[in-house]
Amino acid sequence: TEWNASTWGKRRAFTENLEKLAELVAEKTNGEFTINISYGGLSKNTENLDGISIGAFEIAQFCAGYHADKNRAITVLELPFLGVETLEQEVAVSNAVYSHPAVAEEMAQWNAKMLMTSPMPQYNLVGTGDARSSLDSFDGMRVRATGGLGEAFAAVGAVPTSVTSSEAYQAMESGVVDTVAFAPHAHLSFGTINEADWWTANLNPGTVNCPVVVNIDAYESLTDAEREALDSSVPEAIEFYVANYGELLQRWDSVLAEKEVEKVMISEDELARFAEVAGPIHTQWIEENSARGLPAQELFDLVGATLEAAKSGN
Amino acid sequence: MAGAASVLDDDSLISRVDLRLERLERVFALISGISVFLLMVLAVVSVTGRHFFNSPLPGYVDWIEMAMPFIAFLGVSYVQRVGGHIRMDMVIGVLKGRALWVAEWLTTFATLLLIVLLIWGTWAHFDRSFDFTAPNWSRDSTIDIGLPLWPAKFVVPVAFFVLALRLALQLWGFGRAFLRGDTHPVAIPLILSAAEIAMAEAEALEGDEK
């Protein structure tokens, strides 16, 4: 069996789960089952779910915030200030939400089935010009921040002006935005760090959620051995991804120094004030999505409970 | 641009249908032009808001992405009517009479086949973003202010549908010209000489430049 996988940009820490998965699957099936990863050749990055639903390719990565209306249920994971601290915790909450029937049902509308997550650390801003280290300085700032992060910034007066990650550098370079919120790997991969004058080291407002899905028909027509090879490779791929990302985070400080990017620390008081915007955004998310018939409160509580368990237990 | 042409008319049925359709196409083209104008106004508002009031326009990029399909597709049939879509007329330019009408009929037929398939494909694209039961009927939205995307996706099959009508009419026109052996048939774009093309180009630019 030969599968095509659609993602975008270039190979980076964010795509290592997919790359590792392809490697493991080929290994376990002695090359009988291969996955070819295409970086943007098969689909526009906001249309990967469409491509899965059509059946143009069998496996794809996408981000929830690119198109909230396509994937309402998992946008719970993009809410600001959920309190996720590590990649392991991010994996735990993602897995819990992905296993919820409401998510499976929504994905099934796209003929898609959740395979794994691409856990990302907390986002932070890089910006040009004078460093913005207080909430007041966020007023009127055009920030590339999708989903719930965008709402959090909007709540303190910034204007979310977003493009997909592939276009973020151009947007920053040409002045469409002043700042870009990304995880460190993306600041590296999409070159925003090269344009930046400063970086908020401890803003940590939240992150985005980018699952990897498979086309249901393709998944079901795999042989038992192939399906077994695929399923059993997921935990290993995630493990590899997390370890690889950990190394990148360790290098991050030296990258900042090398690019002469100023590290901005925001005071505890300012952070606490910023976190206050989360309450109303959470409530609004629950109300809006309950009205759409989603078990919104349940999903939100699931995230909280899973996070608590992850923090205390393991 | 190689491909400019003119369309003759008389009081035959095909010519009357042509002129009727042309009125619709012109309205569509005008909407496309007005969208360009609004895009300009949008940028002016965005820039002034940002520089003078520290309040950038929320959803500026979202609105641009919404407007683009209106600009790019609504006029597609109008341009087809006047034969304005770019092509290489090296071969077709030397053909005359019936040979020309056969050649035009064949490429027009291939185009109609393409457009019929694309109506299906772009309709499916629209349909995936549209859901009667969802708020705003939306199942796909823009990134910042969550505009429903289905209207921008709907424009494409609509414009292609009008284009399909135009192509069907042109098939009729080329077929009629072939059967009757016309030299100056109505309702289809006639290839102009290079000089005539240029004349038309220049006239389009004339305005009050005198």
Place this chain on the structure above:
Amino acid sequence: MTSIEIGLWVTGGLLVLVVLGMRVGFAAALAGLVGLIWIFWDKKGYDPEQLVWAVTVAVKTAGQVPHGKVSSQALSLIPTFILIGYLAYHAGLTRALFEAAKRWIAWLPGGLAVSTVFATAGFAAVSGASVATAAVFARIAIPEMLAVGYDKRFAAGVVAAGGTLASLIPPSAILVIYAIIVEQDVGKLLLAGFIPGVVSALIYAGLIVGLALTLKNFGPPVTGFTWRQRFASLPPALPIFAVVIIIIFFVYNPFGGDAWGTPTEGGAIGAFIVFLMALWRGMRWRELRDALIETAKLSVMIFTIIWGVLVYVRFLGFADLPGAFADWITALEQPPMMTLIMILLAYAVLGMFMDAIGMLLLTLPVVYPAVMALNGGETVAAADAAFGMSGPMCAIWFGILVVKMAEFCLITPPIGLNCFVVAGVRPELSVQDVFRGVTPFFIADAVTIAVLVAFPAIVLWLPSLA
């Protein structure tokens, strides 16, 4: 059948359709759609029962492209730049510009022709399309040159060649299209075109002055304008410079601060200023409506090619043909510069028969990755690169070279569109006259291209500042 073989067959079929006179955008989309069906059916081993599935998936995949690819912030530059051009005619800016150029520099040997070149260069700064520029100046400049005794063929050649400057000097629709296909920064590419455009204009002017000094009975200098007349000619032409300066500031702030915004915004502000001028000069709804419909027509023509070719490019993505071609080019056993020059020569030949935009859209998806691979890859550092420049800089440099080639093709027989346009506007001129008159400019263009190849810094200096 391998996917690369399918890619080659479909590409061959596309060329046949284009030669047979099918509209380029539709031909590309049809080829792409057929290619997708083929690829998907191939995947199912040509099982007859799976043909319907293959067609369905292919049609739906192709159906994503028109809306998906056109809804882009970067592409919104194209209609805005087109609108500026049409509004500028109604605002009377074109004639004002020629008048000013004439009063200031017509005293040179071959002065009126030099004035024409500089006026076309100035107009190029608001016009994004070469053909439109040539058409306008054929009306304004040729009669004046004939009146003072220029050879009519040469007068026509000056205008045909001067018109090509519009696609190098920003704004330029064709540079925007290049930027979009190769996914490079539009602002930097537009900046990069500026100096090569000015260099082209200067080389044209130098050629004219040289001809005027060596040939007797060339165009006599036109003298006798007072300084008062000269300064009086400036105010009506000033808005052009205001627009140019605004666009520059939106792309790149020369004073070292942040740019004021995006090229799109700069274009829109420029268009708005020209719109206000045109209103002030008496434009009413009827003229505005015509300008809007003309803008819509030209935009649709360009966008139809763009989405059509992108359907074909989507198919290429599934067939991985660009990767294969890049591998082949880099495996050639000859110096990379030799390969690059051969590619440019191939463009010169192809451009004789094809429209510039169509030519770039059709060829770049395959040729561009090959050129980048030749240089050492998208992310190569200048020190390790075959052409001595980093990946992004190579993308800009190649873009300017290719656009200059495409412009060169606008004045070469047998399908030099600018020459047809000039001949069409002036009843006293035949196409042969114009082609004859424009011949000296081939030399100027060949020199310009050689200079740009030999000294990439001319192209890369401005964008490297931004």
